Amino acid sequence: MSTSLESQLPVHEAMRAWADLVPTLAWVSGCDKQCVYFNRQWQEFTGSSLEELLGEQWVKDVHPEDRQRWLEIYLGSFDLRKQFTREYRLRRHDGQYRLLAEAGAPCFSADGVFMGYTGTAVDISDLGISDGSVRERAARFRALFDRNVVPLAFWTVDGKIIDANKAYLKLTGYTRQDLRKGGLRCDGLTPAEYQELDRRAITELRAGKAAARTYEKEYLRRDGRRVPVLIAGSLLPGYLDRGVVCALDLTSRKKTEARLEESRSLLDSVFKSLNGLVVVINSSGQVIALKQPQTAVFRRKSTVHAGVRIGANYVEAWKAAHLSGDRDAGLVSNGIAGVLERKLPEFKLEYSCPGLPKPTWFEVAVQPLSRPEGGALITQVDITRRRETELEAELLLRELAHVTRITMLGELAASFTHELSQPLAAMLNNSVVVQRLLSKRDPDTARLQEIVGDIVALSRRAKKIIERLRKLLGKGKAQLKAINFNKLLIEVVDLLRDEAILKKVRVVRELAHGLPLVCGDRIQLQQVSLNLIVNAFEAMRRIPAPLRELTIRTFVSSHQFVTLEVQDAGPGIPPDKLETVFNPFFTTKSEGMGMGLSICRSIIKAHHGEISATNAPGGGAIFRVVLPVIDSTADAI
């Protein structure tokens, strides 16, 4: 450039002189587009000497974001020898960038030879609003760009990202420093498989086929992770080599989609795997979806399941089954109707299907579909196995309960025979007296009446004892009945009266008035009470007789539960044994089998109740049985 400066010295002298005359920043360039002079104002403005500015040096003072465009305008106009105006930011000596408005114009010698360009620039940073529209626009744009939550970036065809907002940097994991150093590049951000997609999009944009291209791809973040993004790219208006891109993070949408897909396939597999009949019906009872199991029980003609097909009315099918004599089918059709009409939150029934060679049990469950148009989902599962197991367990418990009952009653046999011998002895005595009186010539009939009356009462007493014992000794079918627990306890205490006297135990009854009824098997519940009371007797064997007191207490523990407490005055149960006492084979007696409390627990569990042991604050153990009531209406003792 210095050569050209010398060859065209006179003209350039003139241009330089002009530059020094104008009151603004000014520069001069030669035919080779190189700058040859910067005036004094320029030098003062930037704080650099002419030597420092010449060559490429001055370019550094132009704001990096503006440099490219700045050059393009210059170069683009130069070849056409056109005037141009441009706005750009230039660094002042204090390091602050100032917005300059610049005008450039070609220079010709007197004989019309092109000599280069001259340019003047004015600092418009401090101009008022009317004059500062550019600056304001730039500021507005900057704010819009930087604070936008949408990731935005400017790119060039050669793959550079020349500017990006915070959101974009956050998305890609790069820093502003990376951006400044040119570390952020389109190809670096794009995994290999998407590069072609990018290229095609740019090609289309440049060919004017589309104003904007939108497509999904992935970004390769700086940390190596991939982010799914939705790309919306377009060229900057008036440019073919640069554009703007908006990249939306699709991660959460992808996740939701994946979850949706997962739950859909899960539902599908659940639906398919249900080992029963699954019927989905609409609000009028028509079957809209169906899953028929392969097991034989569901395919028999006699069952209501066989006739079910898409489009058929399922409620009607049950009604028909009911009419043909299936009692439970009526309950099911009512249940489904109830759920469809939203009168019932759900419906469940275990029923035995008639017409099958061996007893078969199903559980039918009706769930409403939670959608505005209504409908219901009905599942039917073959529960015969479970039912059989339940029955077996019930039978086993009954057997075991019976055996332990017999054992326990055996231990108490002496007491029971005493209970029985008492009225028998009295009867015999009375009968002998009657005989004697009758053998006299003039028997006293009033006295005879009285004695015979006693005999009758005593016979009844003996009969009652025998009946109770027979019931306890018998195997007895499990019979669920409404039971007044107080009455049951009084019977048990009566049976154990003699045992209590023998063991020198004072029995205190604290029975609540108007105790609600519980549902259960009388004999099994008597067994539990008997067992707890006998245990309490046993627990007090080693304490002095006057202290042996047993309290039998009943009360309502809440609206739904009746509680029985058997409290002794014995030494109590070691805290670590409070749970294990209910284990099978736990015993403190040398001759005991240790099944008593274990059976008690099984019995109470079968009654949907709970049994527990605690120690009373004043000493002694408390065994507590809690049973659900069947009716809230109280029943007097």
Next chain:
Amino acid sequence: MRSEASTVFVVDDDPSLLRSVERLLQTAGYHAETFSTAESFLAAKVATRGACLILDVNLPGLNGLELQRKLAERGSPLPVIFIAGHGSIPMTVRAMKAGAVTFLPKPFEEPELIGQVEKALAQSREEARKWAELTSLRQRHATLTARESEVLLQVVSGKLNKQIAFALQIGETTVKVHRGRVMRKMQAQSVADLVIMAERLSLSPTQDPRK
């Protein structure tokens, strides 16, 4: 042999059984007195001489065996017939060792009960007789002077007059006089009689029962 006025006490906690036994005894011609607890029987402080007690083993509070022991501690000679709904062997053994007449399981037959009541009453009467005898013997013994008592002890231990005189440091004639008085006061026919009496009075040569 039956004494019409004999009293039979009955203790049982079962009122109907108590009533039936009472009737049975009345029909058999006894005077029956009934109690429902051992405590009420003890509190009544009845005259037990020549009577007997039908006692239920299993009583609330103080039980039959305990009542029997209490009576023995008081020195009562009242014979006891136990009745029980169920008598365990140890219980029976304890009762019999403590001197019970018998142990009848309920229900019992009338002849058996009456038979045992008779046995018990006879025992009671015999006891009464022995007791009366002993009482009179004690009264006779009480009339002896100190020296006569000493001579009595020497005599029943088989010593000769000479030995007694030496032991007591008195003259042999004096011993003879004391000896004659002892025989008369004790109403003894012979030395053998005197020995039996001393035994009944639980006298031993080394100790004087009055001390």
